[in-house]
Amino acid sequence: MDISAPQSRADSRKDRWCPGERCLAPSLDNKKLCEASIKSITVDGNGKPFAVVLYPDFQEKTIPLQRLQEVKSTKDYSRSLIFDDKDLEKPYFPDRKIPSLASAFQLSEDGDSIPYTINRYLRDYQREGAQFLYRHYIEGRGCILGDDMGLGKTIQVISFLAAVLHKKGTREDIENNMPEFLLKSMKKKPPSTAKKMFLIVAPLSVLYNWKDELDTWGYFRVTVLHGSKKDNELLRLKQRKCEIALTTYETLRLCLEELNSLEWSAIIVDEAHRIKNPKARVTEVMKAVKCKVRIGLTGTVLQNNMKELWCVMDWAVPGLLGSRIHFKKQFSDPVEHGQRHTATKRELATGRKAMHRLAKKMSGWFLRRTKTLIKGQLPKKEDRMVYCSLTDFQKAVYQTVLETEDVALILTSSQPCTCGSGQKRRKCCYKTNSRGDTVRTLCLSYLTVLQKVANHVALLQAASTSKHQETVIKRICDRVFSRFPDFVQKSKDAAFETLSDPKYSGKMKLLDVLQQYCMASGLDYRRLDGSTKSEERLKIVKEFNSSQDVNICLVSTMAGGLGLNFVGANVVILFDPTWNPANDLQAVD
Structure with missing residues (x-):
C-alpha cells in the first residue's frame, strides 16, 4: 500500500498514542504502511512528538506521531498490509520446489x-x-x-x-x-x-x-x-x-x-x-x-x-x-575374545550370544540407521587408492632416515639377543638407545618422521606435537642437513617458488604446502583448519557449496570432519590419512 495513494486516511489518525499500542507506520523503506507497535514516545528539542516503533522483525524506527495511523479492526486487515502468511513460512528454499504434503x-x-x-x-x-x-x-x-x-x-x-x-x-x-x-x-x-x-x-x-x-x-x-x-x-x-x-x-x-x-x-x-x-x-x-x-x-x-x-x-x-566391571565381564570380554583370529568355536559362539544380548538390551535406547536406507537416492560411491611415487629427493631423505642407528635398533628389536639369553633384543640388552629412549617410543617417533617425509620433505622442518618428537626430528634433521647442505632450498623448490617468500617461517603444515600449490597454479580455493574462527567456518562452507568458481576446499580432518556439510563436493581426497580410520570416515561421509 503506497503512502502516496490518493485515498484519504484522516479518519484513521489518532490524536493520542500510548506505548504498547498497535499502529500502522511507514515501513523501513517508506514505501508501504505496515503493522508495528509503539515502544515509546519522545519529544525533540522543538517540542515535536515522535514515536519509537517496533516492527515484527524487531527492527526499530523513530517516526513523527502524525504519520502513524490506527489499525482497523477488520479481520486479517493488518496482515494483508505486510505480506502473505506463506511468505513468512520456514523453512523456505527458493531453489527447491515445495512438496505437496501440507499436513503436520x-x-x-x-x-x-x-x-x-x-x-x-x-x-x-x-x-x-x-x-x-x-x-x-x-x-x-x-x-x-x-x-x-x-x-x-x-x-x-x-x-x-x-x-x-x-x-x-x-x-x-x-x-x-x-x-x-x-x-x-x-x-x-x-x-x-x-x-x-x-x-x-x-x-x-x-x-x-x-x-x-x-x-x-x-x-x-x-x-x-x-x-x-x-x-x-x-x-x-x-x-x-x-x-x-x-x-x-x-x-x-x-x-x-x-x-x-x-x-x-x-x-x-x-x-x-x-x-x-x-x-x-x-x-x-x-x-x-x-x-x-x-x-x-x-x-x-x-x-x-x-x-x-x-x-x-x-x-x-x-x-x-x-x-563397567559388569559390562566388561558380560559383554566386552566375550565379544572381543570371539573376534580374535585365534578364537575357538566356543569363544566365537559365546561372543555372538553376548553381542545379541547387548543389542537387545540397547534396542529401546539406541537407534541407528545406515545409508542403505537411501542408497537408491545417492550416487554410487567409488573408493580409489592412488599410490604416489616418492621424488628422487624424497627417496634420498627417506633412505637417510632408515640408515640411522635408532631405526637399525627398531628393525632388529625382535631378533634374539646377542647375549645368548634367548630373549628378544628389546626385552634384554637393547631396551633403549644410547640416549635412554625405549624401542616403543622410537618406533612411534620414526613412523611420524617417515610419514612427514613421504607427504612432503618440507614438513620435516615443521613443529611437532611433543618435545620428545621435536628432539628426534632435530636429530634427524642434523643428519639430513649434513648429507644435503642445500636441503632447505631444495625443500622450498619442491614446494614451489612461493615458499621462498621472505615471510616463510620454515615451520609449516601439510595444508600450507597444498595451499602454496593452489596459489602457484592460480586456483580459487578456500581453507578451513583449527585456526579458522567458528563464525568464519560457516561462511567458508556456504561459499564453497554455492560458488561455481571455488572448486577446492583445503580442510583438516579434525576441524572440518565434524558436522559441516560440504554438499557442493563430489570428490574427497584424503591426502594424509589419520591413524584412526573412523576420523576419515566421519570426514568423507
Missing part, C-alpha cells in the same frame, strides 16, 4: 506434532527418528541417536524441538516470540505452555552451523553461549528469554555451576562419542550436568573398543548396561 505429523494425542512446514521435507526414517526422541523425552529418560553420517540427525532434532515447543513455522511463531507487553497490546494472550529450555552442546567447529540450521528451519529463540558475550547470554537464560541455548564442551565446563542452576527440559549433545573415556575431564563434566533427559548424537559411537560404547550409554542412560 502427529507425535502424540496431546497435540504435539511436527509442523507441516518441516514435515513436508522429511523422509519417513527422519519422522521415526523424531518420534524416537519425543518418546524418550516424554518418558523423562535419555537415549542415543546413532544414525550414519549424512542421514540428517540435526533436522531430526529440530523436528523434535519444533514439536515440543509447539512451533508452527508461520507468522504465529513470530507473534508468540514477541515480548509479553507487545502481545497484550495486540490483545493476544501469551502462549499458555510452560516455558521450556533446551541445552545443545556441540564442538566449536559446528556451533554456528547449529545456529544457522535452527534459523533456517523455524522461528526459535536461540542464544549462543560462547566467547566474550557469554555473561550477557547467561543473564538472558536466567530470565528464561530463550528456548534453546547453544554452547561448546569447553564453555559448559567453565559455566557448569551456573548452567546447573537452571532447569533444562533436555540436554542434547552433538558428537557424543567424545564422552568415550570414563576418566576424561569431558566425561566428568557431562555426567555432572543436572538433567534427566540426555540425548546423544553420534555417527561413530564405537571407534576403538567396546568400553567407549559403555561410557557413552552410561552417560545417556545411567545404569542401563550395569557397572
Whole structure:
C-alpha cells in the first residue's frame, strides 16, 4: 500500500498514542504502511512528538506521531498490509520446489506434532527418528541417536524441538516470540505452555552451523553461549528469554555451576562419542550436568573398543548396561575374545550370544540407521587408492632416515639377543638407545618422521606435537642437513617458488604446502583448519557449496570432519590419512 495513494486516511489518525499500542507506520523503506507497535514516545528539542516503533522483525524506527495511523479492526486487515502468511513460512528454499504434503505429523494425542512446514521435507526414517526422541523425552529418560553420517540427525532434532515447543513455522511463531507487553497490546494472550529450555552442546567447529540450521528451519529463540558475550547470554537464560541455548564442551565446563542452576527440559549433545573415556575431564563434566533427559548424537559411537560404547550409554542412560566391571565381564570380554583370529568355536559362539544380548538390551535406547536406507537416492560411491611415487629427493631423505642407528635398533628389536639369553633384543640388552629412549617410543617417533617425509620433505622442518618428537626430528634433521647442505632450498623448490617468500617461517603444515600449490597454479580455493574462527567456518562452507568458481576446499580432518556439510563436493581426497580410520570416515561421509 503506497503512502502516496490518493485515498484519504484522516479518519484513521489518532490524536493520542500510548506505548504498547498497535499502529500502522511507514515501513523501513517508506514505501508501504505496515503493522508495528509503539515502544515509546519522545519529544525533540522543538517540542515535536515522535514515536519509537517496533516492527515484527524487531527492527526499530523513530517516526513523527502524525504519520502513524490506527489499525482497523477488520479481520486479517493488518496482515494483508505486510505480506502473505506463506511468505513468512520456514523453512523456505527458493531453489527447491515445495512438496505437496501440507499436513503436520502427529507425535502424540496431546497435540504435539511436527509442523507441516518441516514435515513436508522429511523422509519417513527422519519422522521415526523424531518420534524416537519425543518418546524418550516424554518418558523423562535419555537415549542415543546413532544414525550414519549424512542421514540428517540435526533436522531430526529440530523436528523434535519444533514439536515440543509447539512451533508452527508461520507468522504465529513470530507473534508468540514477541515480548509479553507487545502481545497484550495486540490483545493476544501469551502462549499458555510452560516455558521450556533446551541445552545443545556441540564442538566449536559446528556451533554456528547449529545456529544457522535452527534459523533456517523455524522461528526459535536461540542464544549462543560462547566467547566474550557469554555473561550477557547467561543473564538472558536466567530470565528464561530463550528456548534453546547453544554452547561448546569447553564453555559448559567453565559455566557448569551456573548452567546447573537452571532447569533444562533436555540436554542434547552433538558428537557424543567424545564422552568415550570414563576418566576424561569431558566425561566428568557431562555426567555432572543436572538433567534427566540426555540425548546423544553420534555417527561413530564405537571407534576403538567396546568400553567407549559403555561410557557413552552410561552417560545417556545411567545404569542401563550395569557397572563397567559388569559390562566388561558380560559383554566386552566375550565379544572381543570371539573376534580374535585365534578364537575357538566356543569363544566365537559365546561372543555372538553376548553381542545379541547387548543389542537387545540397547534396542529401546539406541537407534541407528545406515545409508542403505537411501542408497537408491545417492550416487554410487567409488573408493580409489592412488599410490604416489616418492621424488628422487624424497627417496634420498627417506633412505637417510632408515640408515640411522635408532631405526637399525627398531628393525632388529625382535631378533634374539646377542647375549645368548634367548630373549628378544628389546626385552634384554637393547631396551633403549644410547640416549635412554625405549624401542616403543622410537618406533612411534620414526613412523611420524617417515610419514612427514613421504607427504612432503618440507614438513620435516615443521613443529611437532611433543618435545620428545621435536628432539628426534632435530636429530634427524642434523643428519639430513649434513648429507644435503642445500636441503632447505631444495625443500622450498619442491614446494614451489612461493615458499621462498621472505615471510616463510620454515615451520609449516601439510595444508600450507597444498595451499602454496593452489596459489602457484592460480586456483580459487578456500581453507578451513583449527585456526579458522567458528563464525568464519560457516561462511567458508556456504561459499564453497554455492560458488561455481571455488572448486577446492583445503580442510583438516579434525576441524572440518565434524558436522559441516560440504554438499557442493563430489570428490574427497584424503591426502594424509589419520591413524584412526573412523576420523576419515566421519570426514568423507
